[in-house]
Amino acid sequence: MTALPATGGTLDVPGAQLYYELRGEGPLLVLVGSPMDAGPFAPLADLLAADYTVLTTDPRGVGRSPIEDPDQVATPELRAADLSRLITEVDAGPAGLLGSSGGAVTALALAQSYPGQAHTVIAHEPPLYEVLEDRKELIARSEDMVATYRGGDSIGAFRIFMEIAGMAMPEEMFQQMFAERGEKEAEEDRRFFLYTQGPTTQWVPDLDALRAGSTRLVIGIGEQSAGQLCDRTSRALAASLGIEPALFPGDHGGFMGDPAAFADRLRAVLAGR
Structure with a gap:
């Protein structure tokens, strides 16, 4: 199957310019991460574009979405307003x-504050x-x-992050991911x-509002995340x-490891199966 081309655009919002991409035709399906940009969603978005108009975006301050204030706090409420x-x-x-990781928190904040914007929110592994x-x-x-990062040891900070997340990886892979950081990556690390x-991990959801809202909520978990x-x-x-x-x-x-299997499961969940 030939992937449908993505059309890029920008939207000016208070304090930032949001980059987004659209693919395909059909009902609107949004894929969002945080602090991840739109890039890793591309293989999944290409597959889903056969059935949906797929919207992906770089959150403010990430990738191609510049912000006016580099010290602005990226709260879930602010990211939900952007979305x-x-x-x-x-x-x-x-x-x-579909919100993944920090994007799942963004998705929950959207369901809580803007219930008419999404008929279904799938929060995949919100931290x-x-x-x-x-x-x-x-x-x-x-x-x-954070104190380790402020002390100048970004590698040490990433080690603590991975320990908190419970994600073990070979040292060689860890070094490939975190040891060589360019200027842009270093700035995004600072914001993260x-x-x-x-603000993401310590966000307190309003459970009553989420239960009472019109948005259908799904909490997604990876089969291999035990x-x-x-x-x-x-x-x-x-x-x-x-x-x-x-x-x-x-x-x-x-969704990055096996986008085809993930797309099949996502279609089924959206259909209520």
């Missing part, structure tokens, strides 16, 4: 929405400390991570450690909402 404006801009909603009993320990460990991860932080947070959140989590192929980044 709401994008959905309004493309004028094809209400949307189906929410506040739904766990050991949240104080996790916050303290994250504060140690100082202005994004804290033992990882986001497996725990996702199961705890689903239990708090009184819903059964939906399993997806792969782990935390399953």
Whole structure:
């Protein structure tokens, strides 16, 4: 199957310019991450474009979405407001929405504050400390991570991050991912450690509002994520909402590891199967 070409665009929003891409035709389906940009979603978006108009975006301050204030805190509420404006801009909603990792927190914030914008929100592995009993320990460990970063040891900060996440990887892979960082990557690292991860992981969802809203909520978990932080947070959140989590192929980044299998599962979940 030949991938449908993506059309890029930009949207001016207060304090930032958002880059986004559209693919395909049909009902609107939004794929969003944080702090990840649109790039890793491209293989999945290409597959889904046969059935949907697929919207992907770089969150403010990431990738091709510049911000006016480099020290602006990237709260889930702010990111949800950006996403709401994008959905309004493309004028094809209400949307189906898949948020991954920090993007899952963005998606939950959208469902909470803009319930008419999405008919279905699939929050795939949201890293929410506040739904766990050991949240104080996790916050303290994250504060140690930030202090390590502020002390000039970005590699050490990433090691703590991976430990908190419960994601083990070979040393060679770790070095490839985190040791060689260019100027742009270093700036995005700064925003992640100082202005994004804290507000994301410590966001407190309004469970009553999420339960009462018109948006259908799905909490997604990777089949291979057992033992990882986001497996725990996702199961705890689903239990708090009184819903059964939906399993997806792969782990935390399953949509990158096997986009075809992930696309098939996503279509089924959107269809209520």
